[in-house]
Amino acid sequence: MQRKVKAMHPWAGTTVRLRALEPSDWSVLRRIVDDADYAEQGGVLPPRPAAYFQRRVSPEVTSREEDEFTLAIVDAEGGEMIGAVSTSSAQPWNGTFGASIALDPKHRGRGRATEAAVILLRYMFQERRYQKCNVEVLPFNVASLRLCERLGFVVEGHRRRSHYGRGRQHDIVLLGVTVEEFLARWPVAQPEAGA
Secondary structure, three states: OOOOOOOOOOEOOOOOOOOOOOHHHHHHHHHHHOOOOHHHHOOOOOOOOOOHHHHHOOOHHEEOOOOOOEEEEOOOOOOOOEEEEEEEEEEEOOOOEEEEEEEHHHHHHOOHHHHHHHHHHHHHHEEEOOOOOOOOOOOOOOHHHHHHHHHHOEEEEEEEEEEEEEEEEEEEEEEEHHHHHHHOOOOOOOOOOOO
8 A cells, every 4th residue: 555655854754753862862762661561562671770771872882883773763843752763784785674663652653653664764775775674573562563564564484482581482573675665655755846
């Protein structure tokens, strides 16, 4: 299903924009990771000190490689940071990369994760010329599986018994979307003639 889109700033949508992480953003990351829903969907982690999250927003971590980075997701109206989106496993020679997203619980279910992911994927596909995005999702993470489906990802298989959580081993769902599949669903609006 093709979506209607309008031309927009490369890092902004109608409800969110993406920006570099700043040192003061560490407390938002901590709030997301400490949320019970986040732990339920991705696996329980031991409590982490503030210094752990402060390191996570340092430039050395947020911009590891040219095509591996983490950006803040910001509410377009109020300017409040509401989550983060990342790229990973970038292999320009193969044209593949990975991506992940984490959203503050009070901002979930409003299409903001979808919009942030569309902005990131457009950048990687159109500006960086990648050909495919691969992601891994736990089978009980229904929200992430639905997000992937909305974005046009296709289930390509399962990696058996590759995650331990909830007291047992779980398979991981392997999903991917090609540039053609993504742009068929999320086309980029062309500037109007004479504009």
